[in-house]
Amino acid sequence: MREVLVSRLIRLFATIMVxxxxxxxxxxxxxxxxxxxxxxxxxxxxxxxxQIREEYHLNDSIPVQYWYWLTDAVQGELGPxxxxxxxxxxxxxxxxxxxxxxxxAIGLAVxxxxxxxxxxxxxxxxxxxKVTSALAQFFLSIPNYVLAIFLGYFISVKLNWLPNSGWNxxxxxxTGNLKTVALPAISIAMAExxxxxxxxxxxxxxxxxxxxxxxxxxxGLSNRYILFRHALRNSSLSLITVVGLxxxxxxxxxxxxxxxxxxxxxxxxxxxxxxxxxVYMVQGIVVFISVVYVLLNFLVDMxxxxxxxxxxxxxx
Amino acid sequence: MRQxxxxxxxMMFALAFVAAACGSSDSADSGDxxxxxxxxxxxxxxxxxxxxxxxxAEDxxxxxxxxxxxxxxxxxxPGLRPWxxxxxxxxxxxxxxxxxxLMEQTAEGDYVGWAASSIESNETLDVWTMTLRDGIVLTxxxxxxxxxxxxxxxxxxxxxxxxxxxxxxxxxxxxxEGNVVTYxxxxxxxxxxxxxxxxxxxxxxxxxxxxxxxxxxxxxPIGSGPFMVESRDIDNETVLVRNPDYWMSVDGVQLPYLxxxxxxxxxxxxxxxxxxxxxxxxxxxxxxxxxxxxARDVGDSIKILEFQGSNAGGGxxxxxxxxxxxxRVRMGLTxxxxxxxxxxxxxxxxxxxxxxxxxxxxxxWFSQAAADVYPGFDQAAGTAMxxxxxxxxxxxxxxxxxxxxxxxxxxxxxxxxxAAMQVLEQLWTATGLVEVNLxxxxxxxxxxxALGEAPGFIGTHGAHCWRVSDDNDPSTTLNAAFAPADASxxxxxxxxxxxxxxxxxxxSSTTDFQTRYDLYEKVNIxxxxxxxxxxxxxxxxxxxxxxxxxxxxxxxxxDGILGVGFPGVEGRxxxxxxxxx
Numbered sequence: 054m055r056e057v058l059v060s061r062l063i064r065l066f067a068t069i070m071v072x073x074x075x076x077x078x079x080x081x082x083x084x085x086x087x088x089x090x091x092x093x094x095x096x097x098x099x100x101x102x103x104q105i106r107e108e109y110h111l112n113d114s115i116p117v118q119y120w121y122w123l124t125d126a127v128q129g130e131l132g133p134x135x136x137x138x139x140x141x142x143x144x145x146x147x148x149x150x151x152x153x154x155x156x157x158a159i160g161l162a163v164x165x166x167x168x169x170x171x172x173x174x175x176x177x178x179x180x181x182x183k184v185t186s187a188l189a190q191f192f193l194s195i196p197n198y199v200l201a202i203f204l205g206y207f208i209s210v211k212l213n214w215l216p217n218s219g220w221n222x223x224x225x226x227x228t229g230n231l232k233t234v235a236l237p238a239i240s241i242a243m244a245e246x247x248x249x250x251x252x253x254x255x256x257x258x259x260x261x262x263x264x265x266x267x268x269x270x271x272x273g274l275s276n277r278y279i280l281f282r283h284a285l286r287n288s289s290l291s292l293i294t295v296v297g298l299x300x301x302x303x304x305x306x307x308x309x310x311x312x313x314x315x316x317x318x319x320x321x322x323x324x325x326x327x328x329x330x331x332v333y334m335v336q337g338i339v340v341f342i343s344v345v346y347v348l349l350n351f352l353v354d355m356x357x358x359x360x361x362x363x364x365x366x367x368x369x
Numbered sequence: 370m371r372q373x374x375x376x377x378x379x380m381m382f383a384l385a386f387v388a389a390a391c392g393s394s395d396s397a398d399s400g401d402x403x404x405x406x407x408x409x410x411x412x413x414x415x416x417x418x419x420x421x422x423x424x425x426a427e428d429x430x431x432x433x434x435x436x437x438x439x440x441x442x443x444x445x446x447p448g449l450r451p452w453x454x455x456x457x458x459x460x461x462x463x464x465x466x467x468x469x470x471l472m473e474q475t476a477e478g479d480y481v482g483w484a485a486s487s488i489e490s491n492e493t494l495d496v497w498t499m500t501l502r503d504g505i506v507l508t509x510x511x512x513x514x515x516x517x518x519x520x521x522x523x524x525x526x527x528x529x530x531x532x533x534x535x536x537x538x539x540x541x542x543x544x545x546e547g548n549v550v551t552y553x554x555x556x557x558x559x560x561x562x563x564x565x566x567x568x569x570x571x572x573x574x575x576x577x578x579x580x581x582x583x584x585x586x587x588x589x590p591i592g593s594g595p596f597m598v599e600s601r602d603i604d605n606e607t608v609l610v611r612n613p614d615y616w617m618s619v620d621g622v623q624l625p626y627l628x629x630x631x632x633x634x635x636x637x638x639x640x641x642x643x644x645x646x647x648x649x650x651x652x653x654x655x656x657x658x659x660x661x662x663x664a665r666d667v668g669d670s671i672k673i674l675e676f677q678g679s680n681a682g683g684g685x686x687x688x689x690x691x692x693x694x695x696x697r698v699r700m701g702l703t704x705x706x707x708x709x710x711x712x713x714x715x716x717x718x719x720x721x722x723x724x725x726x727x728x729x730x731x732x733x734w735f736s737q738a739a740a741d742v743y744p745g746f747d748q749a750a751g752t753a754m755x756x757x758x759x760x761x762x763x764x765x766x767x768x769x770x771x772x773x774x775x776x777x778x779x780x781x782x783x784x785x786x787x788a789a790m791q792v793l794e795q796l797w798t799a800t801g802l803v804e805v806n807l808x809x810x811x812x813x814x815x816x817x818x819a820l821g822e823a824p825g826f827i828g829t830h831g832a833h834c835w836r837v838s839d840d841n842d843p844s845t846t847l848n849a850a851f852a853p854a855d856a857s858x859x860x861x862x863x864x865x866x867x868x869x870x871x872x873x874x875x876x877s878s879t880t881d882f883q884t885r886y887d888l889y890e891k892v893n894i895x896x897x898x899x900x901x902x903x904x905x906x907x908x909x910x911x912x913x914x915x916x917x918x919x920x921x922x923x924x925x926x927x928d929g930i931l932g933v934g935f936p937g938v939e940g941r942x943x944x945x946x947x948x949x950x
Contacts, residue, residue, distance in 0.1 A: 146602075209643060217649050218641075218643075219606065219633050222602070222605075316641060321604065
């Protein structure tokens with residue numbers, strides 16, 4: 054267990070170093086000057102320019118600038134942003150939004166995908182299996198932004214059921230929050246439902262043919278007990294892996310959905326930061342996403358140990 | 370078994386939708402607005418050749434106090450410190466609601482007092498004496514006096530944005546005695562009142578609070594304006610509530626009319642329009658022809674207030690680099706620009722008017738003589754000029770005679786701009802004398818490329834998409850746009866003509882309209898003859914709102930003079946109201 058932990062921590066550190074270094078260097082290749090990014094087309098004096106260059110260490114070489122950033126970052130100072138709010142504060146304000154959107158979408162996906170997957174496996178080859186498989190293929194083939202635009206138009210503009218944009222924080226009321234999270238979460242969830250249900254179905258088909266399942270049936274156990282107690286647990290390892298990785302990728306990958314629904318999450322901020330040449334903000338979000346991604350991988354590994362005693366005993 | 374599964378699945382779907390759609394309260398529903406019932410006003414847009422201002426029909430019931438209006442902005446207003454943060458159109462919308470301006474522009478283009486009751490200069494236009502109105506109080510309870518303005522100047526002298534304007538406006542000192550403020554300039558500046566009508570020098574803020582916590586001020590600003598910040602969730606919404614102690618009244622009714630005003634940044638143009646038609650918001654701003662067209666298609670269920678002023682799109686040539694340093698190339702390319710075709714590619718047919726000079730036809734500064742010398746679409750003449758350059762053995766780009774001219778055409782990666790670029794590319798390459806390299810950079814990088822770096826501020830751009838001019842006093846843009854490039858980073862063409870610059874400075878040194886008009890006419894003629902811009906039409910802008918939102922285009926100054934409206938889709942919100950049903 055300790056070996057796994059140490060190995061994961063080393064991987065976390067190495068990933069962050071490489072990712073931040075790369076993103077820092079890449080951002081310096083962007084054309085234009087960072088002073089201009091800060092001042093826009095405002096009139097400026099040489100003194101103001103010099104002051105900004107000094108403040109942002111822009112007169113130093115790229116490795117030195119990176120070092121300044123890194124030494125501040127390890128102390129929790131991710132840098133100033135343009136303008137007003139420190140990077141760390143801005144990211145902290147946005148994490149709950151993207152996290153909620155991701156978790157609701159994944160929750161919806163798992164909630165629908167698992168029964169659909171089980172149903173498909175249990176009714177393998179029947180019309181039910183064919184319909185659920187066809188639906189899965191259909192939703193898998195629709196990009197989430199297309200679905201988002203369609204849902205926005207149909208549910209919001211035509212039916213006036215839900216707002217088509219913005220975000221109500223939970224702190225302002227659960228109802229309002231659910232209203233704003235619904236359409237973007239469904240837009241993301243539909244494709245994931247397709248992926249997860251296909252995964253569960255194929256795993257379950259294999260599991261249901263195992264000898265111990267036949268044995269359980271021979272003992273007269275109910276279908277429900279066999280499906281959920283024996284088959285699902287043993288078929289859930291790959292689902293957990295994929296769900297874990299999907300959460301990680303969605304935390305930084307809801308960019309287009311956040312843009313379409315005007316949701317002030319991390320993805321939207323990342324895009325804005327790139328277009329504004331806000332290097333510190335880009336760095337901050339990249340660090341956050343990479344840390345979460347590695348941590349989620351670590352968590353998935355730990356869940357493996359919990360779910361499958363064979364892995365536990367092998368590592369033990 | 371089958372029925373059980375189907376029932377379970379049906380219930381799951383139903384639960385998900387009910388959970389999402391149920392509930393009765395939402396901020397989008399708040400206030401007295403109604404998105405489906407028609408109001409009692411309609412908007413009538415005058416012919417673009419005659420006027421760019423949309424004239425509202427009379428609202429017989431008159432202004433009503435109360436209600437909430439939610440406005441969708443094209444972007445977040447990222448920082449609300451006038452002295453420190455660069456303000457674009459979204460920032461002006463929020464800022465105008467929070468801060469009082471010292472001066473304001475009227476529908477006639479004059480500058481009159483807002484928080485100031487009067488302003489006058491000495492004969493040499495280098496000392497301006499302004500008197501503030503009584504009873505103006507910041508929302509933290511601090512009274513606004515002349516000393517407030519003097520203390521603001523201390524902050525403005527070092528502000529990231531304001532310091533540049535302090536220098537360019539020649540302002541050297543501010544003194545106060547009671548409510549009388551004296552501005553001292555290092556030279557004549559006839560347009561000084563216009564500087565006091567906008568950020569960074571025209572907005573009244575609390576200098577003590579700004580000094581104590583400048584960073585905090587960016588998102589928790591203190592002004593004396595009609596609204597004050599109740600909450601601000603960056604990139605999501607800024608909720609303003611009425612300032613209960615606001616000093617201004619109209620017909621005995623204290624302003625503002627609205628109880629609260631909410632701004633939501635919605636960057637996607639289609640989402641913003643859908644947000645209005647779905648009732649998520651009550652109005653939005655746009656600077657895109659395509660969105661105006663789509664909004665027009667919605668029909669009578671929304672109201673569209675359109676405005677086209679002097680701001681025009683297109684592009685500039687960097688005259689400091691070859692081949693654009695040669696007049697034959699600049700003129701040849703401009704003559705090969707079919708403005709109508711580009712407007713069409715931008716989706717602006719019937720929306721954007723063609724531009725021919727720094728000032729639009731409805732501007733008091735418009736000159737027909739200047740417009741007449743603009744090099745309009747003439748392929749034969751343009752190609753002849755390009756041919757002359759191509760055949761020149763000593764051509765400036767160093768290529769051999771007979772080789773084609775390489776043009777670097779760059780625009781931000783907006784789909785409509787890309788379509789317009791492709792039209793331009795086809796027109797230019799059709800001459801057989803030009804090859805075009807197309808590049809797209811995000812807005813910030815695009816600006817950075819044109820600004821260049823110190824010293825020199827030449828930039829590396831060639832033919833660069835750009836918007837020019839506005840509806841403020843001409844000096845506010847022309848002085849910086851054609852000053853020596855090494856002293857003025859905002860000279861994006863890098864064109865400097867000593868004689869022309871002399872006219873520009875001279876125009877800043879007199880308040881006599883006719884004298885200024887004559888000088889600006891000469892400037893415009895020179896620009897069209899020497900450094901023409903390849904125009905893609907006037908910038909079409911609009912506010913689209915519910916039909917019962919009034920007052921955006923009909924506000925008056927404290928002295929009862931009709932205001933300028935909403936150029937640049939910058940709304941003034943103190944007199945906006947939700948009409949009674």
